[in-house]
Structure formats: structure tokens, C-alpha cells
Amino acid sequence: MSETFTFTIDGVEVEGEPGQTILEAAQAAGIYIPRLCHKDGLEPWGGCRVCTVTVNGRSASACTQPAAAGITVENETDELVDMRRGIIEMLFVEGNHFCMFCEKSGNCELQALAYRLGIAAPRYEYLWPTRDVDASHPDVLLDRNRCILCARCVRTSRDLDGKQVFGFVGRGPGKKIAVNASARLSETGLDVTDEAVDACPVGAILRKREGYRIPVGLRRYDGTPIGSDIEKGASS
Amino acid sequence: MSGNIAQTAEQVCGAFGDDPARLMDIIRGVQQRLGHVPDAAIDAVARRVGRARVDVESVVSFYAFFSKEPKGRIVIRLCDDVIDRMFGYDAVRAAFEEELGITLGETTPDGRFTLERTACIGMCDQAPAAMINDTIVTWLSTDKARRIVSELREHMTPERLVKRVGGGNNGHPLIRAMVHNSIRRPGPLIFSEINRGEAIRKALSMSPAEVIRAIKTARLRGRGGAGFPTGLKWEFTRSASGDRKFVMCNADEGEPGTFKDRVLLTERADRVFAGMTIAGYAVGACEGVMYLRGEYAYLLRYLEDVLEKRRADGLLGRGVMGRDGFDFDIRIQLGAGAYVCGEETALLSSCEGMRGDPKNRPPFPAQKGYLGCPTVVNNVETLCCVTKILEVGPATFNMYGTSRSAGTKLLSISGDCDSPGVYEIPLGTPLGEVLEMCGGTRAKAVQVGGPSGRLVGRDGFDRLICFDDLATGGALIVFGPDRDILEIVSRYMAFFVDESCGYCTPCRVGNVLIKRGVDAIIAGRAEPRDLEQLEDLCRTVKSTSRCGLGQSSPNPLVTALESFRPEIEARLRADPNGYRRSFDLSRAVRPTEQLVGRKSVHT
Structure with missing residues (x-):
């Protein structure tokens, strides 16, 4: 039995356990720290930077930073919330995200975060990149236009499916999601039942023939903002 | 054909023991033999080293000097x-x-x-x-x-x-380069003559803890730019648990404007390798790796030869200088064109045969570095200082410099000055004095520490080159009175866009947006609120990026504004009708024009 300790998030005392990250400890305490590349059950990635908090005044990603006794964490300051908006907006302008006809609308974590943070339109100019769509697989569509490079599919395929279907090629703005084949997704061992297919927070990896199955109004984030489940967990 | 390709790739893999951690060398070897790294080679390498094909492709695609596409023979x-x-x-x-x-x-x-x-x-x-x-x-x-x-x-x-070969060792038969050393001002410490073996002998006469104490007493701080106390770093690595530890020398001198490590490696390689050996003794490591930037591949054969001679003379290998139980050897890992690999955890990733992505911290390299083992990473110049401290003692070393910035520092000076080159100056020297030395007093601005450092205008020429004021890894770029500050900022932003690894959002996207914003000001399409937004963006990129690259990439603009705000603001204009000047209608409709095959009617 390891010793628990306490620290504060926005002035609220929170309990942590050794080995927990700030994000995990916050979540256990019913405090939602916005995140995109983090997914419960996967190794922390620290790439999207949406979960940036300050720890004793210094910036850190909550998904990678260990919780520690006595630290002072800021999560919902005006400055941090605006930086998170900025990062979400960067992701919107970096790709080609057409929410109005995307099958993931209503179930998309990027869109849901934009709503939660009150983003009406991005402040930055759109970059309109040219990106490939890979529709070769019989059951799964890979649309790089909507990819936010969070590596959730990469990690899920490698660590949970034991396959390594996905990876990254290129660097900087030219970085893109790649598949473990010389050309296309159909040449990989991806199966429609793989967990990697569901790991995508946006509409970059989609099951074919299932679009718009859930009526508007009943989709995951139609009723309550993203993160509500975590916040509700605390009050119960 | 693809059979031959696979065979060649397999031979190269075999030469490196099919070790996935040697992927950088394997890919370089394949490219040297085939001219590029085609799909069939990627498949073969992946099979042989036991990595997924996409991982190998990822590494090939990451480095500027590797290519999947055929290239010219030259x-x-x-x-x-x-x-x-x-x-x-x-x-x-x-x-x-x-x-x-x-x-x-x-x-x-x-x-x-x-x-x-x-x-x-x-x-x-x-x-x-x-x-x-x-x-x-x-x-x-x-x-x-x-x-x-x-x-x-x-x-x-x-x-x-x-x-015609350049001076000094540039004429060595194993280098034969037209490169000049341009050592303008050799100082008393780093460029002093070497008494080979002396520093290691002295170190071996002390306990490892005493060696670390000597480095602490000398108050040596890292010369790469960050200025972390070297003794403390060593102590962390020494006290970390693990049977296998490593010493890495960061010779990935990539900060634009820096070239002093090139000169050190050419003229004082023995001092660098001695520093690594001493570090190995102090932290309890038997293996050292020097990560040499791909641009300095022309020094590789020479440096390998220096290592060979050190082995022959008992300065490396089993029982260094006859000391039973202290084995230490060094290999050189060549990079392949990626600035980010100068970031210490990205350097480790690259040495491990992966993309040069920085790692999440914690854990820090001292606990979990190269191949998961405790690792100390030091800059070339830092290791030279280590050797010198052992040679002359801490007191002689910290006679130079200031109390918090002890010793001398190498500067790589270039740009609008009479005598560009390498200068060894005591830390604490005012910038203005350095400009007098190099004949750059007419400067309008000086980029201290390269683009990730800061642009200093004339109002800052009395500031001191030291860790507590103008900290620098060594680059000092002089800009004369006629240079356009924003053009410089734009070029440096282009550099960061090219060199971002792309792992985190703010650096991958933010730098592109900052570059565009700066270009809009240059083009006269920006208004005051655009600059405000740009400054906001710089703050976000600096405080949310994952590693030092993104945390400092907005510096060219941020620091230019500190000295040149009026000059920059003078280029902003609000539209009299309240329209956004940054919106370029012609550019916005261009793709549509191309698609429909006719010009828009807007004027």
C-alpha cells in the first residue's frame, strides 16, 4: 500500500498516489483537464499540449507530469484556457475539418473541445493543406485531412492490438500518419474490430457504412460537454 | 532488381549486427550503397532488425540527408x-x-x-x-x-x-578540407596546448566523487547554452541506479551561426575525448557516444583515427591508463541533418535508431537516458573545459569569468564584422567589447545565441555575455545598419518551421503561423491588431511547446520587438474602412480560379 499525498489544483486540495500523473489524479478527484492525445489505458504521449497546466508556476503537460506532494497546479486560469483555445484552433486550421458533413460530428473530441472552450471560429488563417485519403481498406477509411497527429491509433495498434498498423512519416508541418505498408491501409493487418479504429478522437479513422447512424441529438456530446462524465464522477 | 536491393540492405544490417539501435548507421550505409533508400530496402531492413516497416520508413523520412527517392550521384x-x-x-x-x-x-x-x-x-x-x-x-x-x-x-x-586546404588540421590527410579554423583569439583555457593523458592521469589519482567535486569547485556550467551545473549533472547520473551508464558528447552543433565545436573537433579532439573519459570515470560509465552532426561527416575519419590512437596508447579501452576496473570506449554516431537532435533527449532518440523526437521528461537522461540507462549528455566545449579543469585545477579555471559564470567561453562570430571567427573570451565580457574585438561596432543588432537566443539592439550592447545576462551557446551574429530586422526574423522562423520535429501542436503549427504573420507585416498587409495576436501566439508557443525548440522558436520575433518595436510597428497600418488587411482576396480565390479555369471578376 503506497502512501497517498495531497496537492492543489486551482486552490482545491486533491489526493494523489505515487505513480499518478497530474491528469490522472485530477480525474480521480472529478476535475477535468482538457486533453486530446491522452486516452485512458494508453501510455502518455504529451503531444497535443491541450492539457498544459502550470506546476508551481511552470508550464507542463498534465498527462506526462507526475503528481507530487505539495505542488500547486493551475488548470482553469484565463491565460491557460485561452492558450488551450489557441492550440485547438491551430489543429483546426492545420487540417481540413468540415464538421458540418463529417460523420464524426457530435462524437468528435476536437469539435467537442471547441464547443466546451467556446470557440466560434479560429483566430488563425486556414492553411488548407493537400492531404491524402486512403479508402483502400474494405471496412475502414483513413482520411488524413482530419488527422490531428495525436498518435492514439499508433499507440493503440502497437500496445493494445499488438499490430503496429500506424506510424508517422516526415517531420514538422510535413509530418503525417502513415501505415505499415509500402502503399495502402488494405495491405496492413488492420481489422475492423481493432481497438485502433475506435481510438481516433476525430474523423480520420472511420468505419465504413456506419456514417450518421446516431441521430442528431443523441450523439455523444450533443447533450453535455466533453469532460462532463469526469466532473459528474466527483459529485456522485 | 529488388532482390539485389534487399541483399545490399541485408549486408549493411549484418555489418551492424542487425541492431535496431544502429538504424541511423544502417540507413546511411544503405543510402551510400544505393544512392537512396527505396521501399525494398526499407522492407529488408525492417525484417532484419525486427522493427515494423513503418518505423524504418519513419526514420528515413525524418532526416534531411536520407531519401526514399533517387538522388543524383552528387x-x-x-x-x-x-x-x-x-x-x-x-x-x-x-x-x-x-x-x-x-x-x-x-x-x-x-x-x-x-x-x-x-x-x-x-x-x-x-x-x-x-x-x-x-x-x-x-x-x-x-x-x-x-x-x-x-x-x-x-x-x-x-x-x-x-x-588548397585550410589551416591546422584541416590539412590532415584524413580531413583535407578547404575549411578554415579562423581562430581569432585563442584564450588561456580551451585552446591551450594539450598534454595528452595528463588530465586522465590526474582524474584517476582521485576518487570519482573527488573528480565531481573538482568540477563543482570549478563552477563549470554547460556550454551548450542552458548553463546547467556540470558537476550536479554528473552527480545525478552517478547516483542513479543501473549497471550500465553512458556518456554522450553532443557534437550536433546545429544552432545557426555556431561553428566553434567544428574548430574544437578539428584542433582539440583529444581534449574532447579526454573529457568524455573523465566523465565516464566520474559517473561510472564504460561507454561513450559522440553524436556528430551529419554536416561534419568530413571530420569522421579523422576523429575515428584519433580514437584509434587513443586506444593504442591506452587512453581508451580496457583498463584505461592501466587502471584495473576502469574500461571506457567511445563510438561516433553520425547524424543526418536534423537540428532538433541537438536537444539532448532527441539526440538520445536518434542514437537509439529512431526519429529525432525529444522524449517526455521526467524521467531525465540522468535517470533514464540512452537505451534506458542513466546517461550524462555534455556539449563538446563543456568536455574540453572538464579536461582543462583536471589539467590545471579548479582554481586556475575559475580565475577567469565571474562568480556565477566561471571560465572562458568560445564565441562563433559571423556577419557584418571585419574578423569573423572563433573567439575565446572570459565570461562576463560586455557585448560591446566583443564587437570591438571583431570589428563589428557599427552593428545595428546582434543575434546572441543564434535564433533560439536573442536579438540585441544597440541599447543592449553594454550587457554581459554570461549565464545570468546574455546566455549563449556561442553564436554571435552581427547585423549591420542596413539589415532589415523583419527579414531576418522571417528567415529564422522559416528555419524553425523546417526543423520542428512535428510532435507537438504549438511548435508544428504555431511556427508556421508566426512565419506567415511576420511575412504579412513585411508585405504591408498587417495592422496593429495582427501584431497583438502574433505576440499572443508567441506566448502560447513558448509556454506550451514540448521541448526547447518550440519554447524558444518565437524568440526571433519576441526579442526583435524588445529592441525594434517602433521600427516594426511603423510597418503596420489599419485599413481605413475597417477591413482586415491581412486578408488577401486574390490569394483566397486563386484555387477556385484554377479549378473553374477562369479569372474572378473582383477588382
Whole structure:
């Protein structure tokens, strides 16, 4: 039995356990720290930077930073919330995200975060990149236009499916999601039942023939903002 | 054909023991044999080293000097750093293009030549410069460019372009480079003569803890720029648990404007390797790796030879200098064109045969570094200082400099000054005094520490070069009165865009947006609120990026605004009708025009 300790998030005392990250400890305490590349059950990635908090005044990603006794964490300051908006907006302008006809609308974590943070339109100019769509697989569509490079599919395929279907090629703005084949997704061992297919927070990896199955109004984030489940967990 | 490719790739893998951690060497080997790394080679390498194909492809695609596509037998890489652009890059590029009949980025139809651009290659004191395969050519002019092409057409051997060698070891048969050392001011410590073996002998007469104490007493701080106390770093690594530990030398000198490590490796390699050996003794490591930037591949054979001689003389290997139980050896890992690998955890990733992505911290390298083992990573110059401290004692070392910035510092000075080159100055020297030394007093601004450092205007020339004021890894770029500050900022932002690893959002996207914003100001399309937003963006990128690259990439703009705000603001104009000036209607409709095949009617 390891010793628990306490620290504060926005002035609220929170309990942590050794080995927990700030994000995990916050979540256990019913405090939602916005995140995109983090997914419960996967190794922390620290790439999207949406979960940036300050720890004793210094910036850190909550998904990678260990919780520690006595630290002072800021999560919902005006400055941090605006930086998170900025990062979400960067992701919107970096790709080609057409929410109005995307099958993931209503179930998309990027869109849901934009709503939660009150983003009406991005402040930055759109970059309109040219990106490939890979529709070769019989059951799964890979649309790089909507990819936010969070590596959730990469990690899920490698660590949970034991396959390594996905990876990254290129660097900087030219970085893109790649598949473990010389050309296309159909040449990989991806199966429609793989967990990697569901790991995508946006509409970059989609099951074919299932679009718009859930009526508007009943989709995951139609009723309550993203993160509500975590916040509700605390009050119960 | 693909059978031959696979066979070649497998041979190369075999030469490196099919070790996935040696992927950088394997890919380099394959590329040397095949000219590029085709799909069939990627497949073969992946099979042999037991990695997923996409992982191998990822590594190939990450580094500027690796290519999946066929390249010319000779690849000419023109350095397009700010300095090269100040001294004639455009004309030189045009001369190469004209002479070769291709434009930048292309390969000649006969497959003989490829012409490319590359980031700073560490030759700012003799710019414009280029790499031709691994051969460095310097002080390029349009005439020289034409001569180079016509000569190469005859013999296709870049090494033969070197007619007159630079001074010192540049003339060594294993280097033979036209590169000049340009040591303008050798100081008392780093460039002093070496008494080979003396420092290690002294270290071995002490306990490892005493060696660390000596480094602490000397108050040595890391010379790469961050200034972390070296003794403390060593102590962390020493006390970390693990049977296998490593010493890494960061010779990935990539910060634009920096070239002092090039000179140290050429003239004082023994002092660097001695420093690594002493570090190994102090922290309890048996293995050292020097990560040498791909741009300095021309030094590789020489450095390997220095290592070989050290082995022969008992300064490396089993029982260093007869000391039972202290075994230490060093290998050199060559990089392949990626600035981010100078970030210490990215350097480790690269050495491990992966993309040069930085790692999440914690854990820090001292606990979990190379191959998961406790690792100390030190800069080339830091390791030279280590050797010197052992040679002369901490008291002589910290006689120079200030109380918090002890010793001397090498500066790589380039740009608008009379005597560009390497200067060894005591830390704490005012910037203005340094400008007098190099004949750069007319400067309008000085970039201290390269683009990730800061631009200092004349109002800051009385500031001190030291860790507590103007901290620098060594780059000092002088800009004369006629230089356009925003053009410089734009070029440096382009550099960061090219060199971002792409792992985290703010650095991958934010730098592109900052670059565009700066260009909009230059083009006269920006208004005051655009600059406000740009400054906001800089703050976000700096405080949310994952590693030092993104945390400092907005510095060119942020620090330019500190000294040159009025000059920059003078270029902003609000639209009288309240329209957004940054919105360019013609550009916005261009794709649609192309799609429908006619011009828009807007005027």
C-alpha cells in the first residue's frame, strides 16, 4: 500500500498516489483537464499540449507530469484556457475539418473541445493543406485531412492490438500518419474490430457504412460537454 | 532488381549486427550503397532488425540527408542560412541552377547532380558555403560555383575540389578540407596546448566523487547554452541506479551561426575525448557516444583515427591508463541533418535508431537516458573545459569569468564584422567589447545565441555575455545598419518551421503561423491588431511547446520587438474602412480560379 499525498489544483486540495500523473489524479478527484492525445489505458504521449497546466508556476503537460506532494497546479486560469483555445484552433486550421458533413460530428473530441472552450471560429488563417485519403481498406477509411497527429491509433495498434498498423512519416508541418505498408491501409493487418479504429478522437479513422447512424441529438456530446462524465464522477 | 536491393540492405544490417539501435548507421550505409533508400530496402531492413516497416520508413523520412527517392550521384546542398543570404546565396544559387540546368530541389536528367538547400552547416565564418556530398566548399561566388560544376562534370569526385586546404588540421590527410579554423583569439583555457593523458592521469589519482567535486569547485556550467551545473549533472547520473551508464558528447552543433565545436573537433579532439573519459570515470560509465552532426561527416575519419590512437596508447579501452576496473570506449554516431537532435533527449532518440523526437521528461537522461540507462549528455566545449579543469585545477579555471559564470567561453562570430571567427573570451565580457574585438561596432543588432537566443539592439550592447545576462551557446551574429530586422526574423522562423520535429501542436503549427504573420507585416498587409495576436501566439508557443525548440522558436520575433518595436510597428497600418488587411482576396480565390479555369471578376 503506497502512501497517498495531497496537492492543489486551482486552490482545491486533491489526493494523489505515487505513480499518478497530474491528469490522472485530477480525474480521480472529478476535475477535468482538457486533453486530446491522452486516452485512458494508453501510455502518455504529451503531444497535443491541450492539457498544459502550470506546476508551481511552470508550464507542463498534465498527462506526462507526475503528481507530487505539495505542488500547486493551475488548470482553469484565463491565460491557460485561452492558450488551450489557441492550440485547438491551430489543429483546426492545420487540417481540413468540415464538421458540418463529417460523420464524426457530435462524437468528435476536437469539435467537442471547441464547443466546451467556446470557440466560434479560429483566430488563425486556414492553411488548407493537400492531404491524402486512403479508402483502400474494405471496412475502414483513413482520411488524413482530419488527422490531428495525436498518435492514439499508433499507440493503440502497437500496445493494445499488438499490430503496429500506424506510424508517422516526415517531420514538422510535413509530418503525417502513415501505415505499415509500402502503399495502402488494405495491405496492413488492420481489422475492423481493432481497438485502433475506435481510438481516433476525430474523423480520420472511420468505419465504413456506419456514417450518421446516431441521430442528431443523441450523439455523444450533443447533450453535455466533453469532460462532463469526469466532473459528474466527483459529485456522485 | 529488388532482390539485389534487399541483399545490399541485408549486408549493411549484418555489418551492424542487425541492431535496431544502429538504424541511423544502417540507413546511411544503405543510402551510400544505393544512392537512396527505396521501399525494398526499407522492407529488408525492417525484417532484419525486427522493427515494423513503418518505423524504418519513419526514420528515413525524418532526416534531411536520407531519401526514399533517387538522388543524383552528387548532391549539392547549398547552405541557405541568414548569413549565407547576406553574403551572396541568391547569386550563387542562380549560378548553380544555370550551370546545372535545374532548379533547387531537382535532379539532372542524367542522374548525376541534385541541387538542394540545407540549414546552417556551421560555416558562417566562410559563407556562402555548401556541402557537396560530404565535402565542404566555402566562400562561394558565382564564378566558383560555375567552376565547381564544370570540374565535377569531369571527375565526379567532390574531394578533388579541394585544392588548397585550410589551416591546422584541416590539412590532415584524413580531413583535407578547404575549411578554415579562423581562430581569432585563442584564450588561456580551451585552446591551450594539450598534454595528452595528463588530465586522465590526474582524474584517476582521485576518487570519482573527488573528480565531481573538482568540477563543482570549478563552477563549470554547460556550454551548450542552458548553463546547467556540470558537476550536479554528473552527480545525478552517478547516483542513479543501473549497471550500465553512458556518456554522450553532443557534437550536433546545429544552432545557426555556431561553428566553434567544428574548430574544437578539428584542433582539440583529444581534449574532447579526454573529457568524455573523465566523465565516464566520474559517473561510472564504460561507454561513450559522440553524436556528430551529419554536416561534419568530413571530420569522421579523422576523429575515428584519433580514437584509434587513443586506444593504442591506452587512453581508451580496457583498463584505461592501466587502471584495473576502469574500461571506457567511445563510438561516433553520425547524424543526418536534423537540428532538433541537438536537444539532448532527441539526440538520445536518434542514437537509439529512431526519429529525432525529444522524449517526455521526467524521467531525465540522468535517470533514464540512452537505451534506458542513466546517461550524462555534455556539449563538446563543456568536455574540453572538464579536461582543462583536471589539467590545471579548479582554481586556475575559475580565475577567469565571474562568480556565477566561471571560465572562458568560445564565441562563433559571423556577419557584418571585419574578423569573423572563433573567439575565446572570459565570461562576463560586455557585448560591446566583443564587437570591438571583431570589428563589428557599427552593428545595428546582434543575434546572441543564434535564433533560439536573442536579438540585441544597440541599447543592449553594454550587457554581459554570461549565464545570468546574455546566455549563449556561442553564436554571435552581427547585423549591420542596413539589415532589415523583419527579414531576418522571417528567415529564422522559416528555419524553425523546417526543423520542428512535428510532435507537438504549438511548435508544428504555431511556427508556421508566426512565419506567415511576420511575412504579412513585411508585405504591408498587417495592422496593429495582427501584431497583438502574433505576440499572443508567441506566448502560447513558448509556454506550451514540448521541448526547447518550440519554447524558444518565437524568440526571433519576441526579442526583435524588445529592441525594434517602433521600427516594426511603423510597418503596420489599419485599413481605413475597417477591413482586415491581412486578408488577401486574390490569394483566397486563386484555387477556385484554377479549378473553374477562369479569372474572378473582383477588382
